[in-house]
Amino acid sequence: MILPKVADPRFVTIRRGGTLTDPDHHLLALWAASCAEHVLDLFESAQPEDPRPREAIEHVRGWVRGEVTMTRARAAGGHAMAAARELRGAARHAAYAAGQAGAVAHVAAHELGAAAYAIKAARAGAPDGEGDAAARRECRWQRDQLPAAIRELVLDDQRLRNDICWSVFHC
Secondary structure: OOOOOOOHHHHEEHOOOOOOOOHHHHHHHHHHHHHHHHHHHHHHHHOOOOHHHHHHHHHHHHHHOOOOOOOHHHHHHHHHHHHHOOOOOOHHHHHHHHHHHHHHHOOOOHHHHHHHHHHHHHHHHHHOHHHHHHHHHHEEEEEEOOOHHHHHHHHHHHHHHHHHHHHOOOO
16 A cells, blocks of 8 residues: 555645646656656566566656547556556566656655655665665655755655655655
8 A cells, every 4th residue: 555545745746736737747757757767677677578667657657748648648557557566576566666757647646655665676676685775876866866946845745755655665
């Protein structure tokens, strides 16, 4: 479970009664896509013939550019998550990160799911004994990628939802 039981209005678009602007929604989607793409090789090295996670990342970026509908981006995210289901470890987490990124077009709060699964992928893909350090490096890398316009929003979201996101945001 990565979503709170009660939606945070900061992650609900203005047209749906929240406070999230479209430009900030787009920034969240692009950041989530970057987080997922950063660990995508962990999936692609295990499943080189399966394009679904990469397509989810491409679709959410296309949604930001206005080239892909929200429905298509969300569906691509679902397909990426389906690619994860039969896997274990780093490959599974990396595919889930891509799926969560694709879902940001529909529900902005999935941005943290993409980041959390990417951290889990980095931890699982590290050599024995180096998982925690790899997770902290990934978390710091993600924070370095945050655009200034959404930085405080995401950092606060990490603080609020860290417990339901496997406590991965301690970096």
